[in-house]
Amino acid sequence: MNAPFARGPIDGARLTDSRFTVPGMRCAGCIAKIERGLAEIDGVEAARVNFSSKRVAVRHNKGLTEQNLVEAIEKIGFEAQKVADNPLATDDRESKALMRALAVAGFGMMNIMLLSVSVWSGAGGVTRELFHWLSALIAVPVVAYSGRPFFESAAMALRHRRTNMDVPISIGVLLATGLSISETMTGGEHAYFDGAVMLLFFLLAGRALDAVMRNKTRAGIGALLSRMGKSATVLEGNGAHRRLAAEDLEPAMLMLVAAGEALAADGVIEEGSTTLDNAMLTGESTPEGVRQGDLVHAGAINLGNPVQVRVTAAASDTALAEIARLMDEAGQSRSSYVRIADRASRLYAPAVHSLALLAFAGWMIAGAGWHQSVIIAIAVLIITCPCAMGLAVPAAQVVASGALAKRGLLVKDGSALERLAEVDVALFDKTGTLTLGEPVPQLGHLTTYQASVALALARSSRHPLSKGIAKMLEAEGIAPATLSGLREESGLGILARSGDTPVALVRPQNAGDRIATSLKIGDEAIEIAFTDPPREDAGEALAALNREGVGSSIISGDRPGPVEAIARKLGIAAQAGLLPDGKLRLLEGLKSDGHKPLMVGDGMNDGPALAAAHASIAPGSASDASQQAADAVFLGRALMPVALAVRVARKTMVIVRQNFAFAIIYNVFAVPLALAGMVTPLIAAVAMSLSSLVVVGNSLRLAKAAQ
């Protein structure tokens, strides 16, 4: 029933696999439509949708190009983009290995527990010895297999003369297993196999939760990433066209940039004139008209006509690459951030080790003999329960990020939540962040006839202002007028005839700072003004941040006029006309004053600032690089998720600290028991499960945090 849709094998054709990302799928209907629609195409053998990562894998014969398939998916009604072969494979491998280790530990834990319960309920003599041997038989391979993630990480830490959470865990598990084997051989009364394997199981659960959280978000963000300007069509000397990847472009090549395409390199316009959308690079909301001889930059999107561009700088020499380098440098500081779990384990590991050593030494001095002293020292290692510790952070963070994901905010990893909780000032970019970045036309004063002409004209252009008019009028249900002789003149506008009357949608004569367009019908000219209004809930979101004690201001690359208008509207401070390195310097300044800034921005020009900030959030419409640099990505038209992120992150840290506090209180009670030699394997097992359950239960309180 749910097998991939297939038409049966295609004879004699060599098949190949392609993957496409389709961010628009929302429901079961979409899955069925895409799979069935693709399967009906000649040359497609099978199509399978992966809904979690919003991708579709297609098996087709080599005769079909990727372009054909993208067009086919678009015909079905979805935007699609080709993706490289699974870029997430490496993360997948890690989490799969963790899952396997977790399954093995779970199997071992249950079966050993089965045998242990029999021993605890009074099996003695030969039966007990047999059960201990059986437990050993299960535990040794399980510890060897499931313990690997911890042993490797502990070995790494010791090689670098450091210690981390994995060192006491590894020592505890290995010692407990070794001691239990020797107990079994000598027919002793207590074996701790169950404790050792259970410890591994709970800790692996914590690790696996962490990995699942990271992967889920990566898949979500991966589906948003586009292929902006990753390749270009190059015109050869003999007139032939060739498609080249951005990194293979060289200066002096001639690029042919189609309408709607992003530039892959910096260059000078050789032929043609057009309008460019530079919003990603500069934060400028108004498209810019360019002519022959003008310098254009990689990352800009061509809105008007096809142009030919002579490459002046390619690959790593472009202005875009310069920004990327700034981002890399700015991002260095963040990698030095130490997560709370590691800070805790720096104290925890030496404390536990010295306690165990003290116990051993103390009992030796008291004359208990080697055997007794070692058993007690190991009981201390096991009972101090790194499981509550190991679960304290991931459990809380997974629940919190799940709650945030439901509200449209994808958090990249646990350290992002920790840093978000610490921010004390927020800086917002304007275009596309505080605003939606889509100019909204004021059309109230048009008559029905004027509106229908405007719609017919606007529909034929890719210019963002035209798109805005078309979208608005279509939503109002206006029927387009019938026009003849439609043509678009770049830098001027769209011209046509309605019957005998010339009509046009053109740039007004004296637009100045305002964004506007002029509708001409015969001799009459009607001005249509545009605004890029703030997101509807921007005011509320800023107020909510204020309640958290986080003050906001705007830092924008746009001109002072529009920036100040929005700042006044929202009642916050603003700085306009900032270049990428200007934004970066501003953030560095705040950081050196001891602030912990949160940066919210979308363009390439915000990239360095996003990377340098203590924590950063980007909207889902942001450029790829900005989403990569940000700690979290929010989707949709609301700004509220930004304020929610800070609030939930802070709640999460409260719960994490509670979890740690509980683990410490638990140890205060448990350690004396262990030191006194009262901890049997039964008590260790019960204490371990109980403390883990309490920590997980406490973390589940976060499920409603984002409401």
Next chain:
Amino acid sequence: MSGLAFLIPIALGLGLLGLAAFFWAMRKGQFEDLDGAARRILIDDEEDER
């Protein structure tokens, strides 16, 4: 005691069987797309017109 000689291997065998089943499912990619699996049950089967 003689009962145990049967029962314990059987218990372990069943556990291993479950573990093997999990590994098989994982290798086959059954856990690749959990959200999709949740939604696929809503897809109506179309009658193949052949």
